[in-house]
Amino acid sequence: MTGFDTRAIHAGQDPDPATGAVIPPLHLTTTYKQDGVGGLRGGYEYSRSGNPTRDTLQTALASLEQGTRAMTFASGLAAEDVLLRTVCRPGDRIVLGGDAYGGTYRLISKVQEPWGVGHLPVDLNDLDAVREAVAPETTRVLWCETPSNPLLNVSDIAVLAEIAHAAGTLLVVDNTFASPYLQQPLTLGADVVVHSTTKYLGGHSDVVGGALVVADAELGERLAYLQNAAGAVNGPFDAWLLLRSLKTLGVRMDRHSANAGRIAEWLLEHPAVGDVLYPGLPQHRNHEIAAKQMSGFGGMVSFRLRAGEEAALRVCERAQLFTLAESLGGVESLIEHPHRMTHASAAGSPLEVPADLVRLSVGIEDVDDLLADLDQALG
The missing domain is CATH 3.90.1150.10 (Aspartate Aminotransferase, domain 1)
Structure with missing residues (x-):
């Protein structure tokens, strides 16, 4: 595997075959001409379902996080919402760090809980408390931010992965503060990485977005289904801005x-x-x-x-x-x-x-x- 900075500049970003342009084109289109009914060029039919610029970004992010698949969204919370609605059902529970981002806590406590998904905050540095909180059968997600926002607590991802997997639970790591340059949670055992791409990945305070990166291809398929079905995708210009920012x-x-x-x-x-x-x-x-x-x-x-x-x-x-x-x-x-x-x-x-x-x-x-x-x- 090539180095991080090389992948940030080149992963999924080969020169345009039609023109030789070294920067991937910005595809500002909502729909695509079909060569006969169902004759899709490259699989594209409508830009909510797929857009070449967004696909290029998703390929790059999957490479940087060393995952099998990445999906990008209109915001970090849109990404979190798709993840939780994909993997959680009424009666399930989410165990989350006791100093999680306020917007994440609001999504879980005010949106997920009325639909029957419970939650339990716990100090992720107290591993005995985590083991007690992560109950088999009911705990669907162990949610970790590391470093956390805003108290800058750091959790041991590898140990949390062992605890989660022993209970049949997914370990989700919000990697926004570190970025994949400083930390790759999937290589330490996490199942899903969450990003607010608004932050370090965007890096210039000019684009709002979110992303999920997964280790398991089957889970990626399920998330991609709801990404399309719910439709909270990022636009192609936002994706192009993020691709530009990843290079630095x-x-x-x-x-x-x-x-x-x-x-x-x-x-x-x-x-x-x-x-x-x-x-x-x-x-x-x-x-x-x-x-x-x-x-x-x-x-x-x-x-x-x-x-x-x-x-x-x-x-x-x-x-x-x-x-x-x-x-x-x-x-x-x-x-x-x-x-x-x-x-x-x-x-x-x-x-x-x-x-x-x-x-x-x-x-x-x-x-x-x-x-x-x-x-x-x-x-």
């Missing part, structure tokens, strides 16, 4: 990780900061697991303010180079208050995040400029 994923993640590591170390020494959450720090409780299963520690840093929630809000409001905004993974640095922004839907639940927490999506700017901005914001 490796070099971007190197800079994101380097900048985040510098900032995390700087925050450790700041008197206003009580705790720094970054898996690259030796003090992080999951540092050894992260070092074992990741090739770098990513661009996300969270920290807690000693003076509490109001101090956290002031830091978010005072930051200038760090833009106050939701989302993450773009080339520009962002700052947010998860308790009131991205994770507001988890307020009052077992997944509620601390009110004194600030989350940084560290971009690829000059790190000294980022440090100067944090210094004045914390001052």
Whole structure:
């Protein structure tokens, strides 16, 4: 198998046979001429069912995650919805990490649960608790984010896979924070990888999307059926933008990780900061697991303010180079208050995040400029 960066640039992206164009064409079409009734060219009939640009993206993502098949969607939550409706039935249960993304928790607790699918949050670092929670016959999915959003906990994917498979359960790993450049969960035993491609895969804050990548071809067929039947696919231009972005994923993640590591170390020494959450720090409780299963520690840093929630809000409001905004993974640095922004839907639940927490999506700017901005914001 060729290297990651080579596959990011070339997998599924041979030069166009008609023109020799080195960039895959953008197929902005809804339908395709048939050579007689049922005479499909390349299997294409309607762009919800299949589009060459989207297929190229799916081939590339399957290669990067070392899976058998990838499916892309209009958003990360659309991907999650198709996955859960494919594998879960009334009476089933989902076990998920106790600090999962608020949108995932909302989908499970407010959309899936009224249809009879239960859920149980658990600390994925407490392996005995995970074993107890993953009940054979009823637990259909063990849902893991690693690193998690926004507390940056890291779970041992290989061990969770053993626990899940012993109970006949699927292990689903949200790999959004790491990206396939830093971590490939399918090679560690996971069954499904989930991405919000809006984030690091897109990388430029200009496209919304989601993806599923699977190890098992039969499961891929089932997911692809609902991808078409429910229709929440990404458009061809969105797919083309993502293909463009994949080509620089490796070099971007190197800079994101380097900048985040510098900032995390700087925050450790700041008197206003009580705790720094970054898996690259030796003090992080999951540092050894992260070092074992990741090739770098990513661009996300969270920290807690000693003076509490109001101090956290002031830091978010005072930051200038760090833009106050939701989302993450773009080339520009962002700052947010998860308790009131991205994770507001988890307020009052077992997944509620601390009110004194600030989350940084560290971009690829000059790190000294980022440090100067944090210094004045914390001052």
